[in-house]
Amino acid sequence: MNHGAGERPHLVVIGGGFAGLWCTRALASAPVEVTLVDRANHHLFQPLLYQVATAGLEQESIAYPVRALARSWKGTSFRMGEVSGVDFAGKRLLLGDGELFYDYLVLAAGSRTNFFNIPGVEQHAFDLKQLTQAEELRNHILLLFERAAREPDPLRRAALLTFVIVGGGPTGVEFAGALRELTQHVLSRDYPEVSPGETRIILVEAASSLLSAMPPELREYAAVKLRDMGVELLLNTRVVGADAGQVTFHDASAIQSRTLFWSAGVAAAGLADRLGVAQGAAGRVVVHPDLSIADHPEVFVIGDMACLTQADGPLPMMAPVASQQGRYVARVIIGRERGETQPPFRYIDKGAMATIGRSSAVAAAHGFRFSGYLAWLVWLVLHLYYLIGFRNRLLVLMNWSFYYFFHERQVRLITGDDDHR
Amino acid sequence: MNHGAGERPHLVVIGGGFAGLWCTRALASAPVEVTLVDRANHHLFQPLLYQVATAGLEQESIAYPVRALARSWKGTSFRMGEVSGVDFAGKRLLLGDGELFYDYLVLAAGSRTNFFNIPGVEQHAFDLKQLTQAEELRNHILLLFERAAREPDPLRRAALLTFVIVGGGPTGVEFAGALRELTQHVLSRDYPEVSPGETRIILVEAASSLLSAMPPELREYAAVKLRDMGVELLLNTRVVGADAGQVTFHDASAIQSRTLFWSAGVAAAGLADRLGVAQGAAGRVVVHPDLSIADHPEVFVIGDMACLTQADGPLPMMAPVASQQGRYVARVIIGRERGETQPPFRYIDKGAMATIGRSSAVAAAHGFRFSGYLAWLVWLVLHLYYLIGFRNRLLVLMNWSFYYFFHERQVRLITGDDDHR
Numbered sequence A, B: 001m002n003h004g005a006g007e008r009p010h011l012v013v014i015g016g017g018f019a020g021l022w023c024t025r026a027l028a029s030a031p032v033e034v035t036l037v038d039r040a041n042h043h044l045f046q047p048l049l050y051q052v053a054t055a056g057l058e059q060e061s062i063a064y065p066v067r068a069l070a071r072s073w074k075g076t077s078f079r080m081g082e083v084s085g086v087d088f089a090g091k092r093l094l095l096g097d098g099e100l101f102y103d104y105l106v107l108a109a110g111s112r113t114n115f116f117n118i119p120g121v122e123q124h125a126f127d128l129k130q131l132t133q134a135e136e137l138r139n140h141i142l143l144l145f146e147r148a149a150r151e152p153d154p155l156r157r158a159a160l161l162t163f164v165i166v167g168g169g170p171t172g173v174e175f176a177g178a179l180r181e182l183t184q185h186v187l188s189r190d191y192p193e194v195s196p197g198e199t200r201i202i203l204v205e206a207a208s209s210l211l212s213a214m215p216p217e218l219r220e221y222a223a224v225k226l227r228d229m230g231v232e233l234l235l236n237t238r239v240v241g242a243d244a245g246q247v248t249f250h251d252a253s254a255i256q257s258r259t260l261f262w263s264a265g266v267a268a269a270g271l272a273d274r275l276g277v278a279q280g281a282a283g284r285v286v287v288h289p290d291l292s293i294a295d296h297p298e299v300f301v302i303g304d305m306a307c308l309t310q311a312d313g314p315l316p317m318m319a320p321v322a323s324q325q326g327r328y329v330a331r332v333i334i335g336r337e338r339g340e341t342q343p344p345f346r347y348i349d350k351g352a353m354a355t356i357g358r359s360s361a362v363a364a365a366h367g368f369r370f371s372g373y374l375a376w377l378v379w380l381v382l383h384l385y386y387l388i389g390f391r392n393r394l395l396v397l398m399n400w401s402f403y404y405f406f407h408e409r410q411v412r413l414i415t416g417d418d419d420h421r
Helices: A018-028 A046-054 A068-070 A130-148 A154-160 A170-190 A216-229 A268-275 A317-338 A373-386 A390-406 B018-026 B046-053 B066-070 B133-148 B155-159 B168-191 B214-231 B271-275 B321-337 B373-385 B391-406
Strands: A010-014 A033-038 A042-044 A063-065 A078-081 A083-087 A094-095 A100-103 A104-108 A111-114 A162-166 A201-206 A232-234 A239-242 A244-248 A254-255 A259-260 A266-268 A296-301 A352-357 A359-367 A367-371 B009-014 B033-038 B041-042 B063-065 B075-080 B083-087 B091-094 B098-101 B105-107 B111-113 B162-166 B201-205 B231-234 B239-242 B248-250 B252-257 B259-262 B264-270 B295-300 B352-355 B358-365 B368-372
Touching: A010 A111, A018 A033, A018 A068, A018 A078, A042 A068, A046 A130, A046 A170, A046 A373, A063 A068, A068 A078, A068 B295, A083 A268, A100 A259, A104 A317, A104 B155, A111 A254, A111 A359, A130 A170, A154 A162, A154 A254, A162 A170, A170 A201, A170 A216, A170 A352, A201 B033, A216 A232, A216 A359, A239 B105, A254 A390, A259 A359, A266 A268, A296 A317, A352 A373, A352 B358, A352 B391, A359 A373, A359 B259, A359 B271, A367 A373, A373 A390, A390 B391, B009 B041, B018 B033, B018 B066, B018 B155, B018 B321, B033 B066, B041 B066, B041 B105, B046 B133, B046 B168, B046 B373, B063 B066, B066 B075, B133 B168, B133 B259, B155 B162, B155 B252, B162 B168, B168 B352, B214 B352, B214 B358, B214 B368, B231 B391, B239 B264, B373 B391
Parallel strands: A010 A033, A010 A104, A033 A078, A104 A296, A162 A201, A162 A259, A201 A232, B009 B033, B009 B105, B033 B075, B105 B295, B162 B201, B162 B259, B201 B231
Antiparallel strands: A042 A063, A083 A094, A094 A100, A111 A266, A239 A244, A244 A254, A352 A359, A359 A367, B041 B063, B083 B091, B091 B098, B111 B264, B239 B248, B248 B252, B352 B358, B358 B368
């Protein structure tokens, strides 16, 4: 420890996502000074971003200002800024507009979408990582309907109304279901010029089934349910290219579409590449069993950025892993200050779930498997529980109720400037 | 009428603000086909834009999708588009991407901010006409606090925390009060790095008092109340120039500030200049007593765009005038189809009001004058009443209650890209 006797050590946490925020919160009453750094001023509840993009929630309801949390956590301050690198030898964090010295450093910068360098995909695809992307995608979808409403040419009209979603994981499945419900139940009433049968939603997956992390019967349930809703499934299909007007597949077939949504891969945040440390698959930083990195026991990497291999392989990049690791690292740091050692991190798998549509979801936890209405209720309750802020919960619950009872999604506003795609 | 016998006449309404929307709604059951054209897909409740800019309301709560209204109005359709001009002889409306033929045309494109060509003001000032501007201004205010929190230089710090509001009408007064409450009661807790005394809010007015349309005792009440809250008033002061870092006044004095908010003037929407018709002050279109224009009895101009002079001079550019004119023109058109003539338009002045802060407002109506808590309650109820949509009302009421009871404005999110000012 390079902090003087009696002085409280300074911990810098990079990232206000699940990992960084849970770590910071767990240190609120500990004898450390914490500076939480993020380039946004809010914690974002990413699992519900797709509902913002499909006009179900206002963007403000899934974000919470970090300072509103930090002000009630003793010894915690917030710094909005972009991290450019780390000087490990000097224990110094480099920011776009300054620097911060640390005794402990926790890197929790999360992940970015992985487009796998497939030609045209990064330029033309939509993905969902930030709040503004969700608003952009919502604007784009609604603008396409406005254009389709006055487009006489049948081919151009079809391309405007065809949505290609790539990636059959939870995000792709949830987005496909929510988009289908938006077009069939809400936009069909708003746009008498467009017949509901004209809209096509195509979910593309390279593997032979959706939701590969789920048990087989739940995968099957999701596929049947989505097909019933009218979503077209293209399994065993890989995207090899995209441009502004079409998506091309491995068998040289193509679909004319103005919307390509990409949820087929994630990689560690770009910061991981700039650290000069060992990286595993998807650019994730290889960590010790206590989540610290080689040669720097005072530096921890957690959440999507970290690559920790346990019995079933590398831990998945998902919120429960991130928040458990955040709380764990807080314990490790408190322990170190007391001269105690913690047992290695162990992920407690609480299950996985995905919602497919109104009253329909799949969930697998502790050997139990649910699907349908019950799974959907569990999904609702858990998402409300993990959302931060009483007002946000109320807002989300209100929106869900309106949709449930009136089949109405009111946030179908086109805001901002013209659509650039 | 150039529509054939038995055919329903086609009315085109430009603008989904108070004037256009109230006109369209009043024609919902009339024997006419109505096409409502707007460049946005939503009706915006402009009187509350300043609350979005001061983090009190989410932007979605003061906007309502036009198609959600139009779908329940028989014979009404919506077209999103930008109007480039009107071919009066051919009864043809020219759009950016097409054209529409009309039997009747109602122009209700509203107003734009008037910067009076004062050097630098249009480039550097913020104004509030659209939803995105309110979000931009909120982002800007919060980003200034983030920068001030880490700015050691006292002069730069002072400029970041100094807000200059020009125009002592209702918008300037309401924005000044709301911004002061935001900085004193909310941001002061979020930013321990900034002391509440460092923030300056300066309201500048060219005349000798605020709220010139109000009775003298209410003007005085507003001035006393704002001063009590800590807003600095600069009366009898004209802005003569602005750049990114300062605002200059007629006496050559200047204030270093990174924020200039402009509410000192409005002019008719730019469309008025492209019509080739007679214009009055502020570019407003001169109309006949039935709100039609010279030589074209089938063309009406209403709302902020119209210049109609009555006993007290030209009617003010405000929501009640616009909605009364919208309903009036609907009656004129229905009457014409029946061969009946309506009496000239007469504005019924229902009063004026402005809120200053929590539990404090001024209102003048029918010879009565209120100030304080009662006026504030009346203001709340009327604004909720005129807001469109049950869910929006609920949302706004919820936000106001949270603020009232917990002094908390949760929408203090910085969204979108970097601040460009």
